[in-house]
Amino acid sequence: MDGVSLAYYAVVCGLLAGFVPVHWRMPARFGLGLLVGLVAAGVLPALRGLF
Numbered sequence: 059m060d061g062v063s064l065a066y067y068a069v070v071c072g073l074l075a076g077f078v079p080v081h082w083r084m085p086a087r088f089g090l091g092l093l094v095g096l097v098a099a100g101v102l103p104a105l106r107g108l109f
Contacts, residue, residue, distance in 0.1 A: 062106065070098045 074094050078087055 066102055070094060
């Protein structure tokens with residue numbers, strides 16, 4: 059994994075961790091993380107092409 063991908067996913071996961079309420083159950087947090095990961099993976103090629 060190159061530096062751009064690593065930094066991108068670090069930022070996305072950090073933001074996700076900061077905004078998910080702690081009182082949510084584990085399956086809900088996992089599902090949200092999965093959804094955000096899929097969206098992030100879909101958006102990364104477009105962002106990379108833009109920059």
